[in-house]
Amino acid sequence: MNPIRRRTLSLLALAPLAGLAPHLAIAHGENHGSGAAAGPVVKEQKPWGIAADAKEARRSIEIRMTDDMRFTPSHIDVREGDIVRLRAVNNGKVMHEIVIGTPEELKAHADLMKKHPDMEHEEPYMAHVSPGQRGDVVWHFNRPGDFEFACLIPGHFEAGMRGTIRVKPRA
Known part of the structure; x- marks a missing residue:
């Protein structure tokens, strides 16, 4: 992600506190494709891990999304150090994301x-997934x-479209 876009998104996250949100809002939603990445992966450490390149994934987990506002499976167990491809499959008729x-x-958010x-x-x-499509998140936990x-x-989210990930410590 380019620095200007990153700064805009950072400001957007803080915008509600400053009353700036109406001036910073940009389009989200129906214009997203199949969840494919648009450029090189930005690797920024987060509390839940860091992005990884697709070629590094050693495990894939398919997560189905449906219009009953559920993920299947809704719980995933991984080990600390695992690099996993979360393949989000939209089996619904409306846009979903993971x-x-x-x-x-x-x-x-x-x-x-x-x-x-x-x-x-x-x-x-995150991956935005159009109906009938799939998108990947490749993550190093x-x-x-x-x-x-x-x-x-x-x-x-309010309808309960949530799931859990437990990252178990290395043995």
Whole structure:
């Protein structure tokens, strides 16, 4: 992601506190394709891990998304150090997404999405998936803990479209 876009997204995350959100909102939603990455992977350490290149994945987990606002499976166990391809498959008729994060960050982002449903964002820990398509998130789970994944499209998160990830410490 280019520095200007990153700065804009950072400001957007803080915008509700400063009353700037209406001036920073940009498009999100129906214009996303199959969830394919648009450029090189940005590797920024997050509490739940760091992005990885697709060729590094040693395990794939298919997560199905449906219009009953559920993920299947809704719980994933991985080990600290695992590099996993989360393949999100949209079996529904509406746009869905998968976003990894802490419960607090996902809730805050979902609240922001309700206020700005046309907001656009592309981060390596999310995939926007059109109906009948699939998208991948390739992630290096390099920190143990309990994390979540969710669909943050307005109404989906509130309807319970969430799942959990347990990253078990190395033995």
